[in-house]
Amino acid sequence: MALFSKLIARIKGSSDPHSSDWSDLELELLQADLGPALASECIEQAKKIDGQSPQDALFRFLSSKLCSKSHEMNLSGSTSTSTILVVGVNGTGKTTSVAKLARFYKSSGNTVLMAAGDTFRAAAVDQLKTWGMRIDVPVISGQENGDPASVAFDAAKQAQANGVDVLIIDTAGRLHNKSDLMFELAKVKRVVEKTSPINEVLLVIDATTGQNGLAQAKIFSESVDVTGVILTKMDGTAKGGVALAIEAELGIPIKWIGTGESESDFSPFDPDAYLKTLLS
Numbered sequence: 001m002a003l004f005s006k007l008i009a010r011i012k013g014s015s016d017p018h019s020s021d022w023s024d025l026e027l028e029l030l031q032a033d034l035g036p037a038l039a040s041e042c043i044e045q046a047k048k049i050d051g052q053s054p055q056d057a058l059f060r061f062l063s064s065k066l067c068s069k070s071h072e073m074n075l076s077g078s079t080s081t082s083t084i085l086v087v088g089v090n091g092t093g094k095t096t097s098v099a100k101l102a103r104f105y106k107s108s109g110n111t112v113l114m115a116a117g118d119t120f121r122a123a124a125v126d127q128l129k130t131w132g133m134r135i136d137v138p139v140i141s142g143q144e145n146g147d148p149a150s151v152a153f154d155a156a157k158q159a160q161a162n163g164v165d166v167l168i169i170d171t172a173g174r175l176h177n178k179s180d181l182m183f184e185l186a187k188v189k190r191v192v193e194k195t196s197p198i199n200e201v202l203l204v205i206d207a208t209t210g211q212n213g214l215a216q217a218k219i220f221s222e223s224v225d226v227t228g229v230i231l232t233k234m235d236g237t238a239k240g241g242v243a244l245a246i247e248a249e250l251g252i253p254i255k256w257i258g259t260g261e262s263e264s265d266f267s268p269f270d271p272d273a274y275l276k277t278l279l280s
């Protein structure tokens with residue numbers, strides 16, 4: 001993922017001038033899913049760097065493009081339940097990420113509850129129940145085709161009654177009817193908030209879908225108040241640029257990175273370490 005190595009060589013003047021035209025370098029950034037605006041800005045910036053310490057200069061520039069909001073999870077203290085709502089398009093990795101989050105918080109000593117809010121597919125409820133057994137975390141579910149808001153409400157009530165530390169709610173992601181989906185997500189949010197505030201609304205984006213994933217994310221973030229991104233399938237892409245594009249274009253901090261199908265393939269996003277990898 002040393003995305004900027006050729007650009008750095010060009011700035012240092014150590015590359016073969018024929019193989020490193022600025023326009024070729026820009027194309028390479030585009031192919032790494034950096035997006036047109038940021039790719040072009042990087043090249044303009046690079047032209048101004050004088051070869052002294054291109055890594056440091058690019059690091060400063062790229063840092064300024066990252067979202068300035070906190071990349072940490074904003075959970076309530078130990079006195080009340082923290083609630084996390086997980087949203088996104090089907091297949092991006094929502095249910096898997098709900099289980100990964102549950103396992104993360106459980107292993108750091110919290111009591112955790114998961115809610116199967118994708119009531120539209122029986123398989124989705126079973127999938128979460130299977131995860132629940134595997135990581136030993138209880139799952140609240142309702143009837144098939146039932147109201148996801150009522151499942152979420154039941155889960156929120158139980159979490160409060162039992163003093164659960166972290167409640168994580170899975171949702172459906174059918175995009176074929178955008179207004180229905182957004183209406184439904186808003187209802188889930190409203191109903192849960194009758195019991196306790198929602199601390200985080202995390203949008204799941206599949207890194208392998210590149211600019212298309214970014215477009216989906218824009219639709220969601222226009223309708224739901226998204227507080228953070230879970231970027232999944234980073235193991236399936238060599239195109240490291242998508243995380244930068246998300247932060248720069250959406251203005252939403254990436255909070256978690258998924259790197260595989262197992263519950264441990266998951267970690268908090270570290271912006272500085274990520275930039276250092278791109279610039280190594």
Ligand SMILES: Nc1nc2c(ncn2[C@@H]2O[C@H](COP(=O)(O)OP(=O)(O)O)[C@@H](O)[C@H]2O)c(=O)[nH]1
Pocket residue numbers: 088089090091092093094095096097173204232233234235236257258259260261265
């Ligand atoms: N390689 C890889 N696969 C993932 C990751 N996260 C989820 N998946 C897989 O993506 C597929 C869809 O995941 P799922 O959680 O069912 O998506 P949902 O429809 O959004 O709930 C499943 O096969 C998961 O195992 C990840 O970080 N890396």
Ligand SMILES: [Mg+2]
Pocket residue numbers: 094095096118124170171
């Ligand atoms: Mg699912």
